[in-house]
Amino acid sequence: MNNALLKEMKERVFDANLALPKSGLVKLTWGNVSEINREAGLIVIKPSGIPYETMKVCDMVVTDLDGNLLENGLKPSSDLATHVELYRSFEKINSVVHTHSKNAVMWAQAGREIPAYGTTHADTFYGVVPCTRQLTVEEVTSAYEFETGRVIVETFHERKLDPVAVPGVLVNGHGPFTWGRNPQKAVENSIVLDEIAEMACMTELVNNIVHPIPQYLLDKHFFRKHGSNAYYGQL
Amino acid sequence: MNNALLKEMKERVFDANLALPKSGLVKLTWGNVSEINREAGLIVIKPSGIPYETMKVCDMVVTDLDGNLLENGLKPSSDLATHVELYRSFEKINSVVHTHSKNAVMWAQAGREIPAYGTTHADTFYGVVPCTRQLTVEEVTSAYEFETGRVIVETFHERKLDPVAVPGVLVNGHGPFTWGRNPQKAVENSIVLDEIAEMACMTELVNNIVHPIPQYLLDKHFFRKHGSNAYYGQL
Amino acid sequence: MNNALLKEMKERVFDANLALPKSGLVKLTWGNVSEINREAGLIVIKPSGIPYETMKVCDMVVTDLDGNLLENGLKPSSDLATHVELYRSFEKINSVVHTHSKNAVMWAQAGREIPAYGTTHADTFYGVVPCTRQLTVEEVTSAYEFETGRVIVETFHERKLDPVAVPGVLVNGHGPFTWGRNPQKAVENSIVLDEIAEMACMTELVNNIVHPIPQYLLDKHFFRKHGSNAYYGQL
Amino acid sequence: MNNALLKEMKERVFDANLALPKSGLVKLTWGNVSEINREAGLIVIKPSGIPYETMKVCDMVVTDLDGNLLENGLKPSSDLATHVELYRSFEKINSVVHTHSKNAVMWAQAGREIPAYGTTHADTFYGVVPCTRQLTVEEVTSAYEFETGRVIVETFHERKLDPVAVPGVLVNGHGPFTWGRNPQKAVENSIVLDEIAEMACMTELVNNIVHPIPQYLLDKHFFRKHGSNAYYGQL
Numbered sequence: 001m002n003n004a005l006l007k008e009m010k011e012r013v014f015d016a017n018l019a020l021p022k023s024g025l026v027k028l029t030w031g032n033v034s035e036i037n038r039e040a041g042l043i044v045i046k047p048s049g050i051p052y053e054t055m056k057v058c059d060m061v062v063t064d065l066d067g068n069l070l071e072n073g074l075k076p077s078s079d080l081a082t083h084v085e086l087y088r089s090f091e092k093i094n095s096v097v098h099t100h101s102k103n104a105v106m107w108a109q110a111g112r113e114i115p116a117y118g119t120t121h122a123d124t125f126y127g128v129v130p131c132t133r134q135l136t137v138e139e140v141t142s143a144y145e146f147e148t149g150r151v152i153v154e155t156f157h158e159r160k161l162d163p164v165a166v167p168g169v170l171v172n173g174h175g176p177f178t179w180g181r182n183p184q185k186a187v188e189n190s191i192v193l194d195e196i197a198e199m200a201c202m203t204e205l206v207n208n209i210v211h212p213i214p215q216y217l218l219d220k221h222f223f224r225k226h227g228s229n230a231y232y233g234q235l
Numbered sequence: 236m237n238n239a240l241l242k243e244m245k246e247r248v249f250d251a252n253l254a255l256p257k258s259g260l261v262k263l264t265w266g267n268v269s270e271i272n273r274e275a276g277l278i279v280i281k282p283s284g285i286p287y288e289t290m291k292v293c294d295m296v297v298t299d300l301d302g303n304l305l306e307n308g309l310k311p312s313s314d315l316a317t318h319v320e321l322y323r324s325f326e327k328i329n330s331v332v333h334t335h336s337k338n339a340v341m342w343a344q345a346g347r348e349i350p351a352y353g354t355t356h357a358d359t360f361y362g363v364v365p366c367t368r369q370l371t372v373e374e375v376t377s378a379y380e381f382e383t384g385r386v387i388v389e390t391f392h393e394r395k396l397d398p399v400a401v402p403g404v405l406v407n408g409h410g411p412f413t414w415g416r417n418p419q420k421a422v423e424n425s426i427v428l429d430e431i432a433e434m435a436c437m438t439e440l441v442n443n444i445v446h447p448i449p450q451y452l453l454d455k456h457f458f459r460k461h462g463s464n465a466y467y468g469q470l
Numbered sequence: 471m472n473n474a475l476l477k478e479m480k481e482r483v484f485d486a487n488l489a490l491p492k493s494g495l496v497k498l499t500w501g502n503v504s505e506i507n508r509e510a511g512l513i514v515i516k517p518s519g520i521p522y523e524t525m526k527v528c529d530m531v532v533t534d535l536d537g538n539l540l541e542n543g544l545k546p547s548s549d550l551a552t553h554v555e556l557y558r559s560f561e562k563i564n565s566v567v568h569t570h571s572k573n574a575v576m577w578a579q580a581g582r583e584i585p586a587y588g589t590t591h592a593d594t595f596y597g598v599v600p601c602t603r604q605l606t607v608e609e610v611t612s613a614y615e616f617e618t619g620r621v622i623v624e625t626f627h628e629r630k631l632d633p634v635a636v637p638g639v640l641v642n643g644h645g646p647f648t649w650g651r652n653p654q655k656a657v658e659n660s661i662v663l664d665e666i667a668e669m670a671c672m673t674e675l676v677n678n679i680v681h682p683i684p685q686y687l688l689d690k691h692f693f694r695k696h697g698s699n700a701y702y703g704q705l
Numbered sequence: 706m707n708n709a710l711l712k713e714m715k716e717r718v719f720d721a722n723l724a725l726p727k728s729g730l731v732k733l734t735w736g737n738v739s740e741i742n743r744e745a746g747l748i749v750i751k752p753s754g755i756p757y758e759t760m761k762v763c764d765m766v767v768t769d770l771d772g773n774l775l776e777n778g779l780k781p782s783s784d785l786a787t788h789v790e791l792y793r794s795f796e797k798i799n800s801v802v803h804t805h806s807k808n809a810v811m812w813a814q815a816g817r818e819i820p821a822y823g824t825t826h827a828d829t830f831y832g833v834v835p836c837t838r839q840l841t842v843e844e845v846t847s848a849y850e851f852e853t854g855r856v857i858v859e860t861f862h863e864r865k866l867d868p869v870a871v872p873g874v875l876v877n878g879h880g881p882f883t884w885g886r887n888p889q890k891a892v893e894n895s896i897v898l899d900e901i902a903e904m905a906c907m908t909e910l911v912n913n914i915v916h917p918i919p920q921y922l923l924d925k926h927f928f929r930k931h932g933s934n935a936y937y938g939q940l
């Protein structure tokens with residue numbers, strides 16, 4: 001193992017985990033962030049059930065690409081197997097975030113995908129934020145966290161969604177997972193997801209026959225920020 | 236009395252009481268936390284109507300297991316008799332918390348139990364959070380705070396609920412009580428209760444025919460965190 | 471004028487005004503608090519349109535009991551005439567607070583009184599929080615702020631409400647006024663009013679056929695905290 | 706260019722941009738503020754996609770009245786063309802603010818104008834806050850940001866609205882723009898717009914057949930604060 005590289009990964013994962021309570025996305029010990037380095041064969045993830053106030057950089061847990069522990073230390077987040085499965089199937093993502101942020105959870109509990117009602121949504125998510133089907137009793141009682149990852153992947157495959165263009169999902173009856181090219185971006189996507197989840201709920205309150213924005217406006221805003229013709233931000 | 240033990244109890248109860256306004260669960264002087272030590276025959280509880288800003292550790296009030304004052308000092312919380320009754324009937328709990336946190340109050344005022352709409356709920360509450368019946372005029376005008384405790388116990392007995400598996404309740408037209416094995420845990424349960432109360436309300440806004448999660452998912456999440464097969468957190 | 475007495479009044483009024491943005495009840499320069507000393511013939515009130523960040527104790531404006539300025543200085547709050555009318559008619563109150571706190575405003579804009587749905591309400595307001603009728607074109611175009619006070623008084627007289635037992639009101643299409651025996655208490659009543667306004671709205675969301683709590687529970691909670699048989703707080 | 710004047714413009718624009726996250730109106734890098742000096746032929750605007758935490762006064766971007774860059778430096782906000790079009794058509798405004806504040810966005814996504822339900826609204830907006838029509842595919846795919854400005858101007862012209870009396874608008878499916886005589890005032894108008902957007906939504910929740918306030922009350926409150934007969938604030 002490259003110690004400098006691992007130290008940097010631990011610091012990024014630590015910072016991203018702390019950003020969750022700071023952003024108001026998680027309470028108590030809920031939520032976890034991981035990062036993968038495929039070349040080095042490493043995943044770094046939050047330890048399970050450690051309070052954010054006392055958590056240290058060195059508490060971050062290191063595993064191989066299958067989730068096997070590579071260091072003696074704390075137990076990894078109980079959601080590790082979900083992260084591993086997402087990394088295995090979504091090859092272009094380098095970080096995964098799980099939270100129980102209240103507005104995203106509300107849609108997950110309602111079992112509904114979030115329609116693209118405006119440009120705030122379109123700036124980050126290219127189309128609806130999908131919601132998985134409910135897990136079966138067999139899936140839940142066998143390898144629950146692994147199957148949670150599998151049903152997310154199934155949802156993206158069946159709907160032919162690109163996880164780079166739709167960097168998040170709602171797990172039915174549970175809550176959101178988001179991802180990105182690095183931990184900071186993956187956390188930002190969790191922030192955006194919770195915000196657009198709240199906006200969408202309130203939009204329906206104010207207009208109960210509202211329609212999603214037209215495809216051309218969705219295209220405009222998404223590609224203003226993403227892809228080779230993006231012109232938002234500094235080059 | 237063992238002075239060191241009592242001092243520690245007072246500090247824990249003091250810290251837990253201060254955690255209530257810090258967590259946004261209480262305003263003004265609302266809310267109270269107590270702790271019991273059955274072997275030592277002691278209950279420590281917040282004094283009545285003292286502002287959190289000026290409250291000191293030594294202001295905590297000490298009573299015996301029947302709620303009789305054991306020290307000269309401030310008056311105990313007016314809800315003491317409710318705490319005493321809960322300790323008498325729920326033998327495995329060591330701390331009780333009462334708040335008027337707005338989301339839990341909303342369900343209590345609506346007179347509705349909170350359905351288990353997701354895993355955030357299932358991680359802490361094994362099934363619905365029950366709501367008591369309304370107190371009768373006789374109960375309210377005789378020994379109101381004692382009867383509040385009694386109707387909570389009645390609710391758990393009639394529904395055959397285990398207070399360890401369901402660490403909280405809504406008192407009809409009033410608000411929530413939660414409990415736990417220590418003051419910190421009891422406060423955490425108040426935080427969770429308010430959060431899932433808000434999530435449940437918003438879930439129904441987004442989907443007015445939503446169903447609770449299936450029993451097998453409730454089982455999975457609750458027993459992932461509780462009981463002999465729990466695997467969440469560090470051992 | 472007694473200088474020491476006046477200085478203390480100004481300090482209390484200043485502190486109470488600053489408590490409004492600190493409590494989240496007002497934004498920008500909205501909101502104002504005043505105090506009356508009937509024996510000394512003095513009213514002290516916030517100046518008009520001064521930012522809270524730069525406001526000083528000496529900026530507080532002093533008037534006689536009819537609202538005539540007694541010192542050279544800043545202009546008083548434009549709502550002064552409402553405060554004067556409330557002091558004239560409600561002889562037992564010594565402080566008035568006006569805010570545009572969002573939850574109380576929502577009910578005022580809806581033109582609805584707030585039903586007593588729970589004990590949080592009953593602890594401070596003995597029955598519904600009334601909402602005035604709409605002001606007429608004559609009232610608005612003549613002496614608007616005076617007439618705002620008059621319609622509040624009319625509302626209490628017509629419904630035979632005691633302003634000590636019901637320490638606040640909603641002005642139709644406008645927002646809340648609260649009062650109390652001193653500025654701190656009057657501000658606390660604004661905090662409570664906004665909190666119960668939010669709780670009541672959410673209660674109706676969760677149960678659209680909810681009823682107010684029974685009279686005996688309203689009596690119990692109000693008189694637990696008020697009047698000669700009160701037993702909440704320290705004596 | 707006058708260096709002292711430009712430095713002051715940059716400082717005002719910088720401060721106003723920082724006021725957006727501080728007021729809770731924007732998350733991440735969303736939102737932008739600009740100021741125009743017509744005599745000097747200068748516009749100063751926030752750079753595109755720069756985090757508020759690290760942004761410096763010298764990062765502010767300077768353009769001429771057509772939006773052409775006058776200094777080597779960072780790229781301007783991608784919404785610059787909207788600001789330029791608003792300055793061209795609304796001759797009395799000197800600052801423009803764009804946010805994705807959640808309550809204003811909710812009405813924009815719902816495609817509804819905000820009715821004047823109360824005096825909080827009337828104190829700042831003389832009548833409804835209008836919502837534009839949806840942009841056409843041609844408008845979105847050609848010069849999107851310019852056309853966003855055009856549809857705002859079209860909305861004001863068609864409804865014969867005075868941008869000084871109605872200092873903000875909702876762009877359909879997108880979000881709010883506000884303006885004012887200086888950056889501080891334009892930001893305050895964004896704060897007010899988000900607040901009244903939330904109040905209006907909740908007002909309809911509490912009373913689903915609510916009516917706007919009468920014209921005479923709207924007149925009274927608006928002209929109490931604006932125009933030659935205003936008497937709110939210090940002279």
